[in-house]
Amino acid sequence: MIRVEAAVKRYGALPALDGIDLAIGAGEAFGLLGPNGAGKTTLVRLLATLASPDSGRLSVGGHDTVTAAAEVKRLIGVVFQENNLDRDLTPRQNLSFHARLHRVDAVEETVTAMLVRLGLTERADTPVNGLSGGMRRRLVIGRALLTQPRVLLLDEPTTGLDPAIRRDLWTLIRDIRDQGCTVILTTHYVEEAERLCGRVGIINRGKLVASGTPADLTARFGAERLEDVVVALTTGDPA
Amino acid sequence: MTPLSGAGPIFWREMQLYRAKLARPTFVVSALVTPLMYLVVFGLGLGRQVRIDGGDYLTFLVPGLMGMAAMHNAFTWVASGINIARFYHRTWQIIMLAPVSPLAVVAGTVAAGMARGLFAATLVGLVGLAAGWRPDPTGVIPLALLLETALFAALGLVIGLKTRSTEEHTTYTNFLITPMGFFCGTFFPLASLPSWLSAPLRLLPLTHANIALRQDGFNEAALTALGLLALFAALLLGWAGRMVSHYRE
Numbered sequence: 088m089i090r091v092e093a094a095v096k097r098y099g100a101l102p103a104l105d106g107i108d109l110a111i112g113a114g115e116a117f118g119l120l121g122p123n124g125a126g127k128t129t130l131v132r133l134l135a136t137l138a139s140p141d142s143g144r145l146s147v148g149g150h151d152t153v154t155a156a157a158e159v160k161r162l163i164g165v166v167f168q169e170n171n172l173d174r175d176l177t178p179r180q181n182l183s184f185h186a187r188l189h190r191v192d193a194v195e196e197t198v199t200a201m202l203v204r205l206g207l208t209e210r211a212d213t214p215v216n217g218l219s220g221g222m223r224r225r226l227v228i229g230r231a232l233l234t235q236p237r238v239l240l241l242d243e244p245t246t247g248l249d250p251a252i253r254r255d256l257w258t259l260i261r262d263i264r265d266q267g268c269t270v271i272l273t274t275h276y277v278e279e280a281e282r283l284c285g286r287v288g289i290i291n292r293g294k295l296v297a298s299g300t301p302a303d304l305t306a307r308f309g310a311e312r313l314e315d316v317v318v319a320l321t322t323g324d325p326a
Numbered sequence: 327m328t329p330l331s332g333a334g335p336i337f338w339r340e341m342q343l344y345r346a347k348l349a350r351p352t353f354v355v356s357a358l359v360t361p362l363m364y365l366v367v368f369g370l371g372l373g374r375q376v377r378i379d380g381g382d383y384l385t386f387l388v389p390g391l392m393g394m395a396a397m398h399n400a401f402t403w404v405a406s407g408i409n410i411a412r413f414y415h416r417t418w419q420i421i422m423l424a425p426v427s428p429l430a431v432v433a434g435t436v437a438a439g440m441a442r443g444l445f446a447a448t449l450v451g452l453v454g455l456a457a458g459w460r461p462d463p464t465g466v467i468p469l470a471l472l473l474e475t476a477l478f479a480a481l482g483l484v485i486g487l488k489t490r491s492t493e494e495h496t497t498y499t500n501f502l503i504t505p506m507g508f509f510c511g512t513f514f515p516l517a518s519l520p521s522w523l524s525a526p527l528r529l530l531p532l533t534h535a536n537i538a539l540r541q542d543g544f545n546e547a548a549l550t551a552l553g554l555l556a557l558f559a560a561l562l563l564g565w566a567g568r569m570v571s572h573y574r575e
Contacts, residue, residue: 135423137575160425171416173339175346184342187335188424190327214346 088113088238088269089134094143096129096293103129105293106143111286113237116270118280121290122321127273128168130290131242134271135165147238164231165240170223172215178202178226179211182233189234197233205229221252228259238269245279257282277314287313291321332426336434337441340407344442354449357399361391361450368513369457378515388454389467389539390512392447396471397532400443400478401485401503404435408486409495419575428571432483432563439479440472447471462541466548470538473555477531480562487569511536531558 091109095102104126111117119127132138133145136156144151150158172181182198191197202211205225210218218226224244231239241260245253253276260283264270274280280287281301288298297304297320301313308316347353369387376383411418421431451461461467489495509523510516510532516524527533534551541548 132575137419137422139574157425160423163423165419165423167416167419169416171419173343173417174415176339176342180339180342184335184339185420185424187338188332188421188426190331 088115088148089271090144090146091130091134092144094130094133094140094145096126096133096138096140102293104133104140107290107293107295109288109295109298111269111271113269114267115286116264116272116284118284118287119271119273119290120275120277120280120287120317121273122275125290125321126293127290128242129293131165131167131240131271131273134159135163135240136160161234162236163238163240164234164236166228166231166242166244168243168246170220170227172223172226172230174215177212177214178205178207178218178222181215181226182230185230186233191233201229201233221248221255224248224252224256225259228256232263236268238271239263241270241272243273243275246275253279277312277317281313289317289320296320329427329429330433332424332430333433333437336421336426336431337437340435340438341441343407344403344438357446358449358453360398361395361446362453364391364513365450365453365457384454384457384459386515386540387513388451388457388459389461390536391454392450392467392471393474393532393535393539394507394512395450396443396447396475397478397507397535398443398503399446400439400475401482402499403442404439404479404482405486405489405495405498408435408483409489409492412486413492422573422575428567431570432480432566435483436476436479436563436566439482440475443475443478444471447475462543464543466541466544466552467539469552470535470548470555473538473552473559474531474535477555477559477562480559480566483566484562484569487566487573506530506532531555534558 089109089111091107094104094107096104107126107130119130121127129138133140134147134152136152136159139153146152147159148162150162152159173184176184179198179202182201183194186194186197202208207222207226210222215223215226228244244260245256248256257279260270260272264283270284272280272284286298286300287304289296297316299307304316305311305313308319310316310319365387369384372383378386408418485495485498489498509527510530512532516527516533519527534554538548538551538555541551
């Protein structure tokens with residue numbers, strides 16, 4: 088479903104991605120772990136067609152992210168780190184805009200059903216400014232699901248949220264994964280990747296330094312926990 | 327799916343945002359403060375002692391203030407809206423991630439900017455009517471305002487996508503939009519300026535909007551000014567389309 092071949096992206100002289108190769112199958116949930124500035128968000132932006140690689144190739148569902156961006160956009164849902172919502176509009180208006188923009192059938196019914204699924208019916212007509220951080224996060228994820236994407240890109244979806252809300256979102260993401268959607272999840276939380284993803288990749292300074300199932304990686308590096316592997320590969324401290 | 331699919335939802339969103347702003351009485355009042363101040367200070371105060379082209383100053387000033395209000399609102403709403411959407415709320419990504427054509431993005435965004443510019447110009451015109459201004463009834467004014475708001479909304483889209491920070495956006499406003507408001511014939515005819523200054527000002531679109539807004543019917547001067555406004559609009563819309571189609575973060 089997703090292929091990344093020798094992808095390089097530089098911002099100025101600094102390589103944000105430095106020749107990454109990656110293949111993710113349909114229906115797979117793949118976690119990307121790494122420190123700040125490792126290149127996780129850059130990879131998501133390239134897959135989302137918001138940025139172009141300096142060299143190499145990325146494809147989603149067989150469509151090149153540069154030459155067939157419109158086809159890629161029809162397949163993906165994206166959740167960025169920020170709650171990129173229109174704050175003066177209500178949850179219903181935010182979802183309606185997205186549904187109309189993507190030509191979703193039966194906009195009103197689809198939006199209402201999503202509000203129910205997100206537990207936001209009581210606040211559906213309150214401006215987003217009046218919602219809690221957890222509600223906004225759920226709304227952002229729900230918006231990405233409106234188009235029933237085949238691939239969901241989640242860029243640090245639970246960063247900064249309290250543990251209860253994080254677990255609430257894990258349930259939502261697990262449901263999406265179990266419905267057969269391909270999920271790429273970038274996160275700082277090793278536990279999150281272990282719970283939600285069948286396979287993880289560790290990215291550092293723009294390079295994919297290891298990938299596999301959590302069990303494979305801990306065995307391969309002789310570590311007790313996946314967190315030890317991540318620390319060892321991104322800081323040089325022994326596992 | 328047509329190339330314009332997506333323009334409607336973009337326009338709808340912008341109008342929802344505008345409606346949310348209009349619901350605050352302070353917003354409408356603040357939008358009117360500057361043109362009203364000019365109208366009172368220059369039109370009702372200074373205007374009693376001034377005559378231009380044989381007519382009273384109010385007749386000269388009101389169309390100019392309408393043109394200035396249309397320019398400011400069409401440009402600023404689009405340019406600053408995109409600036410904020412790109413750098414603060416990150417909502418521009420939502421539009422860029424949708425499978426819609428650049429034409430649809432330009433059409434929806436520019437139409438919304440036009441609506442805001444026309445609304446502001448209409449408010450100024452209504453105040454002018456209350457003060458005794460009598461507009462030309464032939465339709466030159468609405469047509470000039472349509473073309474003017476289209477070109478400045480398109481310019482707002484270009485600048486909104488070109489800038490890399492809020493400070494840079496302010497620079498364009500300070501060095502391009504505000505001087506146009508003062509020098510392109512809003513408050514005094516270009517003929518009263520020395521030719522070395524008035525000649526370059528004739529290259530700026532607000533000059534021709536002001537010329538068209540002050541004509542009695544579709545005479546030669548009106549048609550020339552409208553033609554030039556249409557040319558400016560076509561060029562800027564094309565530039566905006568190119569900016570959208572090449573947009574990458």
